[in-house]
Amino acid sequence: MKPRSSALRSVTIPLACSWFILSGIIVLLLFVFYMTFVPGLPTEPGFTLQHWANVLSARLMTRVIPNTAIVGFGAILVSASFALPLAWLLNRTTLPFRNMFITMMALAAIIPGFILAMGWIMLLDERIGILNTVIAALFSLDSVPVGVKNNPFGIAWVIGLILTPPIFFLIAGPMRALDPALEEAAGVAGFTQWKTIWRVSFPLVWPGILGGLIYIFMTAVSLFEIPALLGAASGKVPVLATELFYAVRPGGPLTATFAYGAAGVYGVLLAIPSLTALYLYLRVLARAERYQVITGKGYRPREFSLGRFNWLGIAFVVAYLMLSVGLPLSVLVWASLMPVLQVPSVEAFSKVSLGNYYGLLETIGGFPVIRNTALLMTSVSLLVCFFSFMVSWVVVRTQLRSRKLIDMLAMMPHAIPGLAFAFALAMIGILASIWIPWPPVSGTIGIIVVAHVINRLPYGTRIMNSALVQVHHELEESAQVCGMKNITIMRRIVFPLVKPSMIYVAIWTAMLSFQEVTMALFLSGPHNHVLSVGIWELWDRDLGKAAAWAVTMVAVTGALMWVVLKLTGGRVGGHIGTWARVAR
Amino acid sequence: MTHQSRGPRCYRPWGIILGFLLLSVTYVPGPTSSPEPFSSASAALGFEPFAGAVMAATTTTPPGGKELLNELIRKAKDEGELVATIQSTWSKTLIPPIVEAFKKRFGLNSNVTVANVRPAEHFVVAIAETQARAPATYDVVQGDDAETMQLIGGGGTQKIDNWETLLAEINPLVRSGKVRPDRINRGPFAQHAFLFMSNIKQILYNPRLISAQDLPRTHAELGDPKYRGKFTQPPWTSHWEIAPAVFDNFDKEKWLEIVRRAGKNTGAVLGESTGVQRVVLGEFAFALAQDTYFRQILLKDPKASLAFKYFEDYNERNGVYYSVRTGARHPAAGTLFALWMTTPEAQAIWQPSELLAVPYGESKIDREQALSIEKSGAKAVGFLDNEKTMDLLKWYRSEEGRKYLDAMTRAIRGE
Numbered sequence: 001m002k003p004r005s006s007a008l009r010s011v012t013i014p015l016a017c018s019w020f021i022l023s024g025i026i027v028l029l030l031f032v033f034y035m036t037f038v039p040g041l042p043t044e045p046g047f048t049l050q051h052w053a054n055v056l057s058a059r060l061m062t063r064v065i066p067n068t069a070i071v072g073f074g075a076i077l078v079s080a081s082f083a084l085p086l087a088w089l090l091n092r093t094t095l096p097f098r099n100m101f102i103t104m105m106a107l108a109a110i111i112p113g114f115i116l117a118m119g120w121i122m123l124l125d126e127r128i129g130i131l132n133t134v135i136a137a138l139f140s141l142d143s144v145p146v147g148v149k150n151n152p153f154g155i156a157w158v159i160g161l162i163l164t165p166p167i168f169f170l171i172a173g174p175m176r177a178l179d180p181a182l183e184e185a186a187g188v189a190g191f192t193q194w195k196t197i198w199r200v201s202f203p204l205v206w207p208g209i210l211g212g213l214i215y216i217f218m219t220a221v222s223l224f225e226i227p228a229l230l231g232a233a234s235g236k237v238p239v240l241a242t243e244l245f246y247a248v249r250p251g252g253p254l255t256a257t258f259a260y261g262a263a264g265v266y267g268v269l270l271a272i273p274s275l276t277a278l279y280l281y282l283r284v285l286a287r288a289e290r291y292q293v294i295t296g297k298g299y300r301p302r303e304f305s306l307g308r309f310n311w312l313g314i315a316f317v318v319a320y321l322m323l324s325v326g327l328p329l330s331v332l333v334w335a336s337l338m339p340v341l342q343v344p345s346v347e348a349f350s351k352v353s354l355g356n357y358y359g360l361l362e363t364i365g366g367f368p369v370i371r372n373t374a375l376l377m378t379s380v381s382l383l384v385c386f387f388s389f390m391v392s393w394v395v396v397r398t399q400l401r402s403r404k405l406i407d408m409l410a411m412m413p414h415a416i417p418g419l420a421f422a423f424a425l426a427m428i429g430i431l432a433s434i435w436i437p438w439p440p441v442s443g444t445i446g447i448i449v450v451a452h453v454i455n456r457l458p459y460g461t462r463i464m465n466s467a468l469v470q471v472h473h474e475l476e477e478s479a480q481v482c483g484m485k486n487i488t489i490m491r492r493i494v495f496p497l498v499k500p501s502m503i504y505v506a507i508w509t510a511m512l513s514f515q516e517v518t519m520a521l522f523l524s525g526p527h528n529h530v531l532s533v534g535i536w537e538l539w540d541r542d543l544g545k546a547a548a549w550a551v552t553m554v555a556v557t558g559a560l561m562w563v564v565l566k567l568t569g570g571r572v573g574g575h576i577g578t579w580a581r582v583a584r
Numbered sequence: 585m586t587h588q589s590r591g592p593r594c595y596r597p598w599g600i601i602l603g604f605l606l607l608s609v610t611y612v613p614g615p616t617s618s619p620e621p622f623s624s625a626s627a628a629l630g631f632e633p634f635a636g637a638v639m640a641a642t643t644t645t646p647p648g649g650k651e652l653l654n655e656l657i658r659k660a661k662d663e664g665e666l667v668a669t670i671q672s673t674w675s676k677t678l679i680p681p682i683v684e685a686f687k688k689r690f691g692l693n694s695n696v697t698v699a700n701v702r703p704a705e706h707f708v709v710a711i712a713e714t715q716a717r718a719p720a721t722y723d724v725v726q727g728d729d730a731e732t733m734q735l736i737g738g739g740g741t742q743k744i745d746n747w748e749t750l751l752a753e754i755n756p757l758v759r760s761g762k763v764r765p766d767r768i769n770r771g772p773f774a775q776h777a778f779l780f781m782s783n784i785k786q787i788l789y790n791p792r793l794i795s796a797q798d799l800p801r802t803h804a805e806l807g808d809p810k811y812r813g814k815f816t817q818p819p820w821t822s823h824w825e826i827a828p829a830v831f832d833n834f835d836k837e838k839w840l841e842i843v844r845r846a847g848k849n850t851g852a853v854l855g856e857s858t859g860v861q862r863v864v865l866g867e868f869a870f871a872l873a874q875d876t877y878f879r880q881i882l883l884k885d886p887k888a889s890l891a892f893k894y895f896e897d898y899n900e901r902n903g904v905y906y907s908v909r910t911g912a913r914h915p916a917a918g919t920l921f922a923l924w925m926t927t928p929e930a931q932a933i934w935q936p937s938e939l940l941a942v943p944y945g946e947s948k949i950d951r952e953q954a955l956s957i958e959k960s961g962a963k964a965v966g967f968l969d970n971e972k973t974m975d976l977l978k979w980y981r982s983e984e985g986r987k988y989l990d991a992m993t994r995a996i997r998g999e
Contacts (some may be wrong), residue, residue, distance in 0.1 A: 042712070059999075121867065128866045229854075235847065235997030246819070246993065260708075339885035340864050351885060365676045426709050430718045443721055522709075525721050526667045526699040534676070537700055541673045543861055544884070 011398050013487065017390035022409045025454055031424040032416055036264035042427050051261040055269070059238070068221050068240045070152040071159060072273075075220035076213050078160020082320050083167040084209070088197065089313045090168075091175040093304045101317050102172075103561045107554055108324045109165045109511045111332065115550065116324065117158050117229040119331040120148045128343050150231035155239070158230065159220045161324045166219070166459070169504045170212035174205045174466045176500055193304065208466030214277040215462055218414045221270060224518075240266055244417055263420035271415035278411050329554065335547035356548035363545050364534040372445050373531040376520075377510040379445075380452040384509045385502050387453065388460030393490070395461070396468040397476075407461070414458035418451075422522035425451050429523075443525020451519045456509045467501035468494070507564065514557070649753040652746055657690050659916035664694050666917035668724045669701035671904070673857070674938055676700065681933050689929065690920055703727035703735075711738035713911060720909035723918035726925075729967040729977060730822075732777045732905045737981050741907040743775045744919050751778075754923045763944040768926050771974040777905035780925045781940045784953065784964050785823050785900040787893045788878050789870035790863045799870060802897040803827070806872075807845030816852045816859035817872040821992045822902055825980070826965050829973040830898040836988060840995050847998035864888050874902065875953060879939040894962030901943070901966035 031042075039048040086105070090098050123131045124147050132146065148154030182204065186196040202209070224241040231237045244266040306313050335341050336356050342348040361367070394400060395407040413421065429442035441447055471494055479489045495502075517536045524533055531553070538546035660666075670678070683696045699722075707727060713720055715738070727735060735741055744750070748765045757763040768779050787799055794814070800806050803824065806815070817823060824843050828834045851868050852859070859871035864881060866889075878892045906922035908915055924930055931942055941953040943966075957964050967977040979985040 122865075125867055229852075231852065235853070235994075235999055246997070340881050340888050341861055342864065342888075343866060347887075351887070359677070362677045363675065423708075427712055430709070430713050430716050433718045434716060521702070522705055524699075524701075526697045529699065537672050541675070541857070542884075 011394060011400065014390040014393040014398075014490075015400070017387060018394050018406055018410075021387045021391070021453070021457065022406060024450065025409055025413055025457070027428070028421055028424045028454065029412055029416065031428065032264040032267055032420045034264075035261040035420070035424070036268070038261050048261075051265045055243075055262060055265045060243075064238045064240060064243050067152045067237050071156045071227065071239055072217045072221045074153060074156025075160040075163055076216050078157055079163040079167050079216050080209075080213060082161070082164040083171070083212070084202070085316060086164070086320060087168050087171045087175050088201070089306075089317060091172050092201070093306050093313060095306060095310065095313045095317070097314070099562075101321065103558060104321050104325050105165050105168055106507060106511065106561045107329075107558050108162075108321070109508070109515070111325065111328045111550070111554060113159075113162045113223065113226050115332055115547075116162055116328040117148075117226045119327045120154075120158055121229070122331060122343065123327070124148050124154075130343070148230055150236045152237050152239070155227045155230050155237065156220075158226055159223055161320075162223075162226070163216045163219055164320065164324060166508065167209075167212040167216050169508050170215065170459075170463055170466070171205055171208040172500075172504060174208040174470055174501070175201075204470075205466070207469050208463075210280070211462035211466055214411075215414065215459060217273070217277065218270065218458075222417055240270065241417075244419075260420065260423045263417050263423065267416040267420055270417075271412065275408065275411075275415070278408055329551075332547050332550050332554070335543055336551050338544055341543055356542075356544040357552075360545070360549060360552060363538060363542075364531065364549065365529055368527075369529050369531055369534050372528055373514065375445055376448060376452065376530055377513050379449045380456060380513040381506040381510040383449070383453045384456045384460040385506050387457060388464045388505060389495070389498070389502065391457070391461050392464035392468050393494075396465055397473075397494075407465070410461045411458045413454050418455055418516070418518045419522065421455060422451055422519040425519075426523055443523075443528055445528045445530075448520050448523050448528060448530065451523060452509075452513045452516065455516075455519065456512060459512070460505045460509060463501050463505050464498065467498040471497050503564075507561070511557075514553075649749045652749055653753040656750065656916050656920060657692070660690065660692060660694065660914070660920050663914040663917050666694055666696045666724070666914050666921060667722050668696070668698050668918070668921050669703075669706070669722050669726055670698055670934075671726060671938070672700045672702040674700060674934065678934050678937060682930065685929060685933055686921060686924055689924060692917070692920075694914075694917060696917075701725065703731040707731055707735050707738075707740070710735060710740045710909060714738060714740045714909075718911065719913055720911040722909060723912040723914045724906055724908050724921045726780075726904055726906050728822075728902050728904050730825075730980065732773060732907060733967075733977055733981060735907065736773065736776050740910055741776045742910045742912070742915065744908060744922070745775070747775055747778075747923070750919070751923050751926070754920070755927045757928060757944065757946070762946075767944045771968045772978055773905060773907075773968065777907040778922050778926050779903050779905050779944075779968075780930075780942065782901050782903045782943045782966065783874035783876050783940060784894075784957070785872065785874055785902060786895065786962075787870050788860050788863060788873045789891055789893065790866060790868075790889050791891050792889045793866065794869040796891070796893050799893050801895070803846070803895055804842050804897070807842060807849055809849070812849045813851040814869040815850060815871060816854045816862060816868050817846070817850050817996060818856050818859065819853050819993065819996060821989055821996065822900055823872045824992055824996070825989065826898065826900045826967065826973065826976070829970075829976040830963070830965055840988075840991055843992055843995035844998060847996045850996070850998070853997055860890070864890055876938070876940050879949070883939065894957070894960050894964075896962070898963045898965050899957075901964045901969075903943070903966055903968065904940075 035042060036051050037047055037049065039046040039050065089095050090101055090105075095101075121129070123129055126132060126147060126149075129147075135141070135146075148158055182200055183196050186200045187193075191199065221239070222241050224245055227237065227239045227242055228245070244263060334344065337352045337354070338348065339351055339353070339355065342351070361370075364370075391406060391410045395403045395410075400406075425447055426442070429447055432441045475493055475497070476489050479493055480486075484492070515532055517532045520530050520533050521536065524530075535546055535549050535553075538549060670682070679698045683698055686692070687694065687696060701722065703725065706722070706725065710720065710722075710725065711734070712718075725735070732741075747769060751765055751768065752759045755763070755768075758765055758768070769775065769777065789796075789799060800808065800811060805811075824839075827839055828836065847853075852862070854862065854871075856871065856873035857877055859868070860873050860877040860881060862868050863871045875892060878890060881888050881890050906925050908918040908922055912918045928945065928947075931945055931947065934940075935942070935945075935947055935949060939949060941950050943950070943954075965973060967973050980989055
């Protein structure tokens with residue numbers, strides 16, 4: 001057992017880094033909470049409980065919360081049903097074309113969610129749905145009772161498909177790091193391959209899965225555009241996210257009335273189930289040693305051969321990719337070739353042209369926008385990786401009493417709507433410009449980076465927590481015995497072992513930053529426009545051009561993903577065994 | 585239940601302490617309640633040095649228009665920069681020609697930045713900037729009637745002294761007497777905001793799905809069960825909000841019930857542009873939207889199945905205005921830009937691609953819009969049309985008015 005002073009010294013840097021980022025979160029959370037008692041802007045005097053009174057209505061209990069629960073849990077069910085088998089198939093088996101499939105999983109993440117929703121409307125709408133029309137014609141039906149509009153299950157289905165890649169990436173790292181010795185032991189004990197997966201492999205990645213499910217739930221209930229497109233905005237299937245939108249803008253988007261305090265109230269409502277789930281998650285982590293599967297003893301990952309069931313695995317992966325990538329990508333490509341979006345027909349085909357692809361860069365604002373976007377994605381990626389590693393180190397590798405508080409604080413930004421955070425940051429930026437006028441805050445790319453880093457920290461820490469949980473203490477203890485300093489152990493042993501998860505965090509946060517609109521839009525000034533804002537503005541003005549941009553970005557990002565995967569050893573995590581041996 | 589009973593005990597002390605802390609760092613004494621907030625707010629906030637600073641030289645001996653303009657240009661040159669906004673939906677390809685033409689018109693060699701901005705998002709920040717006495721992010725901004733009213737009410741705009749003389753110098757339509765200055769600046773916006781374009785709210789429909797005869801004639805008919813699920817409308821109130829100034833013996837509650845019935849009939853609540861695209865797609869028969877989208881869709885695809893029809897009771901004319909921000913770093917350049925954007929020269933740059941009409945303009949689009957309204961006998965009503973509409977606009981700034989708009993927004997979603 002180490003003396004207390006030595007133990008404290010070993011966590012000084014991670015602890016300092018953790019509290020640095022968490023202090024930013026605390027300030028923003030307090031600001032958001034404070035705003036729930038402010039009638040208008042924080043610069044105006046006054047105190048009100050009206051935001052709370054407005055939100056806590058009978059409608060909330062009878063319609064909004066039940067619908068939100070269906071959407072949240074339904075999305076979990078859908079995404080977990082796809083993501084868990086996909087993560088296993090693409091990380092622990094010898095399935096062919098895995099690199100291509102993983103790249104396509106990442107592509108699914110950058111296709112705007114509402115395009116998928118539009119795709120499903122074009123497939124299943126009662127009037128224009130292609131699939132419905134075909135089924136109705138085949139079976140001589142007047143109408144087909146299958147639809148995604150105006151029902152919470154349809155919304156859950158579409159959101160579940162969209163959120164499959166995040167949970168896939170959340171558990172892919174831990175899945176790759178499973179100790180084959182345990183699986184071999186199960187085999188020796190007479191377990192079948194499927195029983196080994198169910199009884200040994202999955203329980204070992206349970207922290208990752210649980211963290212992912214919490215993340216999915218919180219994301220699903222806070223998504224706005226998809227429920228809005230599928231009926232929630234019409235008040236037919238009200239969910240928390242759409243109620244939040246209208247509570248913040250009670251007079252609608254064009255009347256410029258505002259009640260940002262309402263965002264904080266909804267944040268608290270969203271935080272209650274999230275914190276409950278987090279409590280369960282922390283209880284799982286409290287028995288972290290059960291999940292430490294990366295030890296210093298002959299560790300190497302092992303891959304299962306599916307044998308004659310290979311085709312079944314491929315069929316499953318392809319089916320998901322068709323639903324989540326093929327369908328929306330087809331709609332995107334089709335929309336990009338049409339002057340005005342129409343259902344495919346002979347007449348529509350006569351209008352196909354590449355006109356929307358001409359002069360694309362100018363339509364978005366030119367090179368500065370690309371530069372800003374690249375800067376944003378890179379900075380957010382690096383900072384989220386760094387701070388997530390530091391926070392997770394404190395949470396998982398120390399016995400500090402504050403570690404549970406730290407983990408809960410790190411998770412909190414996910415419960416607060418991005419709009420509320422952006423608003424708080426904008427207000428702080430304004431006040432900062434008076435108190436400390438010399439550093440540029442408002443209207444810089446830096447303020448968007450801060451918003452994104454804080455907003456993505458929950459995701460980064462979920463992955464890093466589950467990755468660090470799997471690295472056994474004995475590796476560090478061996479290094480300490482050999483006289484290594486703590487910082488060297490972190491850099492030379494632990495970091496290489498969790499590098500696959502780190503790369504997943506980097507890729508995924510970059511993708512999320514690329515996609516994010518709400519915060520970037522609210523914080524945008526004359527010089528910090530990013531691509532997502534440009535494309536979002538295009539959607540409103542010119543769907544064809546916006547679709548052309550989206551197709552181009554999918555192609556470019558796909559190519560970049562391919563390069564990243566190649567550079568990281570064919571597959572992320574390809575060197576993990578080597579690093580473990582070097583460290584040993 | 586445990587959560588609910590424990591929650592307040594945990595939050596109360598923290599909430600109070602933190603509330604005080606934040607209040608102490610964020611509270612800036614705001615304007616006291618004023619019956620004319622838009623005229624006194626900026627002064628109360630300590631921005632008087634900005635207001636009128638541009639025209640300071642003119643207060644002693646009123647010089648002629650040319651001298652005034654030259655003085656303004658000189659100040660703009662000294663400022664050396666301008667940060668302005670254009671509509672968020674406008675093409676970014678318009679920015680270079682607008683910047684070049686503006687600089688050329690006034691012989692400026694300044695650094696001019698023009699950005700697409702959504703007033704609905706930015707004006708909140710703008711008002712906070714004003715109240716915190718922070719410099720404005722943008723020198724000159726654009727917004728529609730309600731948005732501009734909000735900004736002026738929050739003290740977010742500054743007065744332009746001698747605006748009539750300057751406008752006559754800059755805008756040839758005003759100089760020639762073809763357009764009266766009060767068509768561009770009047771009522772509660774006097775000296776603050778300058779009209780440069782507008783749109784008309786109406787019905788855009790897909791003739792393959794519904795005939796003109798079968799469309800609703802009045803807003804009240806939107807509640808007819810035969811239209812259930814057949815149309816979209818936007819979440820904002822601009823198709824409904826002007827009604828109190830249109831009808832005699834207006835009954836607010838009865839009107840809310842009409843909006844609610846229409847809301848229950850609505851197939852989807854979508855932004856106007858998205859709604860029109862879904863009509864062309866064939867998903868909905870018609871949409872409540874503005875005339876601009878009709879022209880824009882037809883420009884992209886002349887064969888698109890889309891037509892328009894005016895309501896017979898009224899059609900709101902939604903004006904868009906430029907105003908110079910309180911606390912602008914470059915108020916002289918901002919003033920020049922706000923006034924220049926009302927000119928046919930500026931219009932000739934943006935109108936061919938954006939297809940929005942200028943109510944006092946003379947272009948083909950402007951004439952066609954005016955002719956179409958005239959021929960159909962439709963009633964187009966704007967917020968600055970008469971005393972009644974201007975009073976309504978002011979009323980919507982009151983607590984009672986805001987609550988009514990809130991109720992209308994909920995009614996649009998059938999609540």
